[in-house]
Amino acid sequence: MTASAVEPAVIEELAGVVGPAHVLSDPEVTAGYTLDWTRRFAGSTPLVIRPGDTAETAAVLGVLAAARIPVVPQGGNTGLVGGSVPLAGEAVLSTRRLRSCEPVDELASQVTLGAGVTLAEAQAHAAGAGLSVGVDLAARDSATIGGMVATNAGGINVVRYGSMRAQVAGIEAVLADGSVVSHMAGLEKDNTGYDLEGLLAGSEGTLGIITRVRLRLHPVLSERATALLAFDTAADAVVAAAALRRTVASLRALEAVFCDAMTLVSQHLGVNPPVGTVSTGSASDGGLNALTPRTPGADGGAAWLVVEAAARADPSDELATAVADLGDLVTDAAVALDPGARQRLWAFREHVTEAISAAGIPHKLDVTLPAARLAEFTDGVTAVVRAADPHALPLLFGHLGDGNVHVNVLGPDGAEPAAGVDDAVLRYVADLGGSISAEHGIGTAKLAQLHLNRSEAELAAFAAIKRALDPAGLLNPNVLLP
Secondary structure, eight states, X not given: OOGGGOOHHHHHHHHHHHOGGGEEOOHHXXXXXXXXXXXXXXXXXXXXXXXXXXXXXXXXXXHHHHTTOOEEEESXXXXXXXXXXXXXXXXXXXXXXXXXXXXXXXXXXXXXXXXXXXHHHHHHHHHTTTEEESOOOTTXXXXXXXXXXXXXXXXXXXXXXXXXXXXXXXEEEEOXXXXXXXXXXXXXXXXXXOOHHHHHTTSTTSSOEEEEEEEEEEEOOOXXXXXXXXXXXXXXXXXXXXXXXXXXXXXXXXEEEEHHHHHHHHHHHTOOOSSSOOOOOOGGXXXXXXXXXXXXXTTSOOEEEEEEEEESSOOHHHHXXXXXXXXXXXXXXEEEOSHHHHHHHHHHHHTHHHHHHHHOOOEEEEEEOOGGGHHHHHHHHHHHHHHHOTTOEEEEEEEGGGTEEEEEEEOGGGOOOOTHHHHHHHHHHHHTTOBSOSSSOOTTTTGGGGGGTSOHHHHXXXXXXXXXXXXXXXXXXXXXXX
């Protein structure tokens, strides 16, 4: 049975598990669950089920499995690769009601959270105990902990703490048949078999639906210094980023915004950055009219780095020394210490995605490059995009400290670019030894290119794991696996 042909008896059984108010079938109500954040991926669903705990989630999946109804798990729906929407009429299982926040275990520096807790809520909960969540990202108010683990989210602090998988000390999940796996002790040393936490993290909901997570927490580093550095070329920014990683022990974030992306976000905010030069244009038109693909360095402000150091003691001297040691690589610098001033510098990075979304419907190509090929990529990717679509505009930004570049491509007037752009860019990444997905996952957007990074033997192993845990192929069936 497909989800589009759900029997009334199945709906009644589901309502008996979660309550009638949490089985949604009105198209006007379910519409919000069928479109992803980018607006690029849209589907349909006859049914949204919202369980309130692990037991209800297990019972729901048992019912769906018996009826052979495929299901897409969905948290905050902030994904960017079409991995969290029902593209083929599947049922949606929303984790938003899984919102338990257990007391922080201060001795272990860990906390157990429901999958539907947002990152912002988790951060506030941990802060109450004088601790912090290692991963941070701009969608913190809507991204959920379960979804972040399922996609192995990264964000701005990976250079310091690693991605979401590195934060997971325990996990509870429901498998496709409704059985529950739970390993939540949070022991730092536990050699008792396969690493199910690591397997489920990054599995994009294809192996099980995460319901609770035990996270490692970190000390709050209250003293921070933030710098916005301007560079003549993208290559100079790449060299500077590598030097800062070597010399700033307190480095917390190292983010890049390249030329056209900085122009667009500045117009969107209505404020020019305090260092470097951007093109002039009207924020009211989305900024696109002022933007044309350019040669790096053409306007004397080809790249910017947002650099943040954090420690228990004031790290500003350490950061200032490291920036001074960069010499002529840096054309200008602004430094901020108080929270308001630091946030004004961060705005030029944190609002880039919002600015691009306001300008149109981009193709989002989240990639990682080896350090030795990063400058080659940032200099060469515009030509690759132009060869596939002469009218497309590539907008580059990302987490330069870990080699992650977000290549967003807009077509003319904000439309989608030509279909060949994605494949051209991802093949270029693979040719340079990089990964076609740094932190957004594969979803449905990159299914056709997964073979560029994974061998036939690896893909066969993926398929074997999927068959073992989900033999009927009911969990997120259009995601990750070709």
